[in-house]
Amino acid sequence: MSTVNYSEKIPNNVNLSEDRTLQRALEHWQPGFLNWWQDMGPDGSINYDVYLRTAVSVDPSGWAQFGYVKMPDYRWGIFLNPADKDRKIHFGDHLGEAAWQDVPGEHRANLRRIIVTQGDTEPASVEQQRHLGLTAPSLYDMRNLFQVNVEEGRHLWAMVYLLHRYFGRDGREEAEALLERRSGDSNNPRILGAFNEKTPDWLSFFMFTYFTDRDGKFQLCALAESGFDPLARTTKFMLTEEAHHMFVGESGISRIVQRTCEVMNQLKTDAPDKLRAAGAIDLPTIQRYLNFHFSVTIDLFGADQSSNAAIFYSSGLKGRFEEGKRTDDHLLKGATYRLLDVSGGALVEKEVPMLNALNEVLRDDYIKDSVAGVQRWNKVIEKAGIPFRLKVPHKAFHRQIGTLAGVKVSPEGNVVSEAEWNARKDEWLPSEADRAFVASLMGRVVEPGKFAHWIAPPAMGINRQPVDFEYVRFN
Ligand SMILES: [Fe+2]
Numbered sequence: 001m002s003t004v005n006y007s008e009k010i011p012n013n014v015n016l017s018e019d020r021t022l023q024r025a026l027e028h029w030q031p032g033f034l035n036w037w038q039d040m041g042p043d044g045s046i047n048y049d050v051y052l053r054t055a056v057s058v059d060p061s062g063w064a065q066f067g068y069v070k071m072p073d074y075r076w077g078i079f080l081n082p083a084d085k086d087r088k089i090h091f092g093d094h095l096g097e098a099a100w101q102d103v104p105g106e107h108r109a110n111l112r113r114i115i116v117t118q119g120d121t122e123p124a125s126v127e128q129q130r131h132l133g134l135t136a137p138s139l140y141d142m143r144n145l146f147q148v149n150v151e152e153g154r155h156l157w158a159m160v161y162l163l164h165r166y167f168g169r170d171g172r173e174e175a176e177a178l179l180e181r182r183s184g185d186s187n188n189p190r191i192l193g194a195f196n197e198k199t200p201d202w203l204s205f206f207m208f209t210y211f212t213d214r215d216g217k218f219q220l221c222a223l224a225e226s227g228f229d230p231l232a233r234t235t236k237f238m239l240t241e242e243a244h245h246m247f248v249g250e251s252g253i254s255r256i257v258q259r260t261c262e263v264m265n266q267l268k269t270d271a272p273d274k275l276r277a278a279g280a281i282d283l284p285t286i287q288r289y290l291n292f293h294f295s296v297t298i299d300l301f302g303a304d305q306s307s308n309a310a311i312f313y314s315s316g317l318k319g320r321f322e323e324g325k326r327t328d329d330h331l332l333k334g335a336t337y338r339l340l341d342v343s344g345g346a347l348v349e350k351e352v353p354m355l356n357a358l359n360e361v362l363r364d365d366y367i368k369d370s371v372a373g374v375q376r377w378n379k380v381i382e383k384a385g386i387p388f389r390l391k392v393p394h395k396a397f398h399r400q401i402g403t404l405a406g407v408k409v410s411p412e413g414n415v416v417s418e419a420e421w422n423a424r425k426d427e428w429l430p431s432e433a434d435r436a437f438v439a440s441l442m443g444r445v446v447e448p449g450k451f452a453h454w455i456a457p458p459a460m461g462i463n464r465q466p467v468d469f470e471y472v473r474f475n
């Protein structure tokens, strides 16, 4: 069950060879995917040999192998966690019924929409990151970028498999459309806002993998609870890969912070202009990037009150984070939840039916999780003896979606006038000048074991290889 025949065109543990129609549909989609990778995958990387991890099974004790791969030859496989034949739906109106092995007709449109929305984020992030290989601060970092990229490609495969296998012709059409939309394209953009933003530099990339890949984690965790069993099993396995993406972000920011603190202590200054002149990214700039990525990412959870969220939950399509560990009735009919509202220009708390607030519930779980890593960055600053602390901005800061989009709020959570917002937004969000400064630091470092000046080396390498391992070979 868990080993994969790598001589097949599409590695899989779903007995693809026994379903000729499906196999042909996927083999038909594959060249389009490879064309997309050539056009929109990492810029100029086609011939590089990259030390990559490839998923080869779902066995927790050895699911991946490492080796040099040219990225177009990466084996994007289809893997589902093992089935539990007794699995029951454990929330919503179908509570206690057997999990679905097929798509129930009445939930078909909603399930397709959920899968397409998740699937669309995967190629979008590859598109957003496609120029970053040209300015990687080391071979180690370049390899990590490419690892994230190929795995997002595999996540696209995972969603396309579900569309082809369970949704017939309209599933195939959606799978084609996933290769046609483009991040940031005004005519045919990706579905969600944060996936149409640019990821222009490595500070943005690390913030993105820390904050936005973590949104991925929470969405996947909610889908891993789904009553539609193939979706639950697929997303569970995707989470295995997602952990590394968030590690790349957390450790990347940590290493930038570490280098900045070293330079602050050497020069005995916290003046941003002096630190910038010395080639380090000052902590207030890091805070502004954090504010930006945090706020655009929490928008991804959707409107604070949503009848769709209620339907997805009550239908058994999408659970809460760690649904199985919660001890309430898993129906939530009479339950309420407190969320923020705007009244007379001020933020107030308001109690609403929990079913309608499930986007907010997931967003709040996400916020708790993301704060923990920020505290670990602060440990690095504290250890260096520097009084500055990073923090996540208030939930209402810089929101574009839901009730809070209608009000201007400072990172501390104070409602401000339009005039004050305009006067102070460059204190709170990266300015053109900040972005230009960060861009000015970006330059490719290709000597094994060497790192750009603005970032500290990692404590250790990948897969127990040394830090100065030749993670990427150029041809
Ligand atoms: Fe992903």
Ligand SMILES: [Fe+2]
Pocket (backbone or CB within 6 Å): 152, 213, 216, 242, 245
């Ligand atoms: Fe990811």
